[in-house]
Amino acid sequence: MRHDSAHSSTSFGIACRRYHRHIRRHILFRAFDKGKKMVDVKNIYCGYDKKEVIKGVSFSVEKGNFTGIIGPNGAGKTTLFRAMTGALPLYKGTITYRNNDISKISARELAKDMAVIPQIVSVPFSFTVSEFVFMARFAHLGRFQAPGKVDYDAVDQALRSAGVAHLKNRDINELSGGERQMAILAQGFAQSPKILLLDEPTAHLDIKHQVAIMNILEKLNKERGLTVVVILHDLNLAAEYCNNLILLNEGKIHKKGGVNEVLTQDVIEEVYKTFVAVDRNPVSGKPYCRIVKGNPRVIRGAAQQR
Incomplete structure (x- = not known):
């Protein structure tokens, strides 16, 4: 009888702990149903050794969106990524996840909702x-x-x-x-x-695996409503798969919006300091970026004279 009583007491204790964890989690994220924003970044400044890398960045990621973060090397993409995952403290501003300050959510609780895939994973x-x-x-x-x-x-x-x-x-x-x-x-x-953050998941991979990874992310986004935020270097991959883009340059947002708004010839040339031609993918109709070799003014002038 004593054994049964002890077993019952232990089971009851475990059940109580699980119940209280559930209640705490419910209270923690209770405000989420009132809005569609998964992540809200408001006027953040952050960096390393008191040096600002990200300067006054603000944007939001809505539930079910497929958002791409693009920009040249050194623009601050990975620094922003680390801040969004709660791994990098802010100097100023706030980042909220489901209407809760991300700095006040424990890593364990956050991991139940947010999966993070960094650029380098060591095993x-x-x-x-x-x-x-x-x-x-x-x-x-x-x-x-x-x-x-x-x-x-x-x-x-x-x-x-x-x-x-x-x-x-x-x-x-x-x-x-x-x-x-x-x-x-x-x-x-x-x-x-509920949200997946990835830092350059297609880096150093051949085109087969790049497309395979992006297809998988797109499928989960469309079929299961998984919110995706991904850093990409390939502008054409970003154009094909993302709903919205955030273009970073020198730690600030240069442009944000739909792919047609962000991936224009003028915007790309201004940020990347490289001459390009932006056409349309003949199959998808999405923007398609090509580099222009030589002096583009001479090439474009010759094309206009034909």
């Missing part, structure tokens, strides 16, 4: 792809809570969504660059996030 030990992806579920588990069916199902679904289910027993450090990036994506998906 110092040998893990199978399945083990690596499963680490994403830790934020959803209590201190002594064992994984359950929902966790295993989330991992299986993530592996399938990223197209790496057939690699689940492989050592992640033995994969090709493209395969490894897909496995890293799967880990992000396994968090069951």
Whole structure:
């Protein structure tokens, strides 16, 4: 009888802790249903060693949007990314996630909603792809809570969504660059996030894997309503997949809006200091940027005389 009573008491205690975690989480994000903004960035300044890299940046990301952050090297894209994930303190301004100050949300609570895929992901030990992806579920588990069916199902679904289910027993450090990036994506998906932030997920990959990654992100965005914020260097990829763009230059927003507003010849030439021709993709109708070799004024003048 004493054993049954102790077991009952322990079960009751666990149930209470889970209930209180649920209530705290409900209270934390209770205001979200009142608006559509997932992330709201207001007049932020941040950087390193008291030196400002981001200066007076403001924008918002609405629920279900696919937002691209673009700009030349050194524009402040990764610094902004780190601030949005809560990893970099602000000198001034605020960033709210679901109407709550991101600096006041614990990393564990934030990880239940926000998946972050940085530019470089180091895996110092040998893990199978399945083990690596499963680490994403830790934020959803209590201190002594064992994984359950929902966790295993989330991992299986993530592996399938990223197209790496057939690699689940492989050592992640033995994969090709493209395969490894897909496995890293799967880990992000396994968090069951409401928003996914990615820093140059297509960097150093061939065109096949670039398109594969962007297609997966687009599918999850459209079919599951996953909000996506991605840093991209390839302007044509940004044009094809993003709904909205934020063009950074020297730590400030130079232009933001739809792809047709941002990716114009004048805007690109002014920011990138490179001559380009912006046409239309004959299939999608989206802006398509091409470099112009030589003196563009001479070339354009000759074209106008024909």
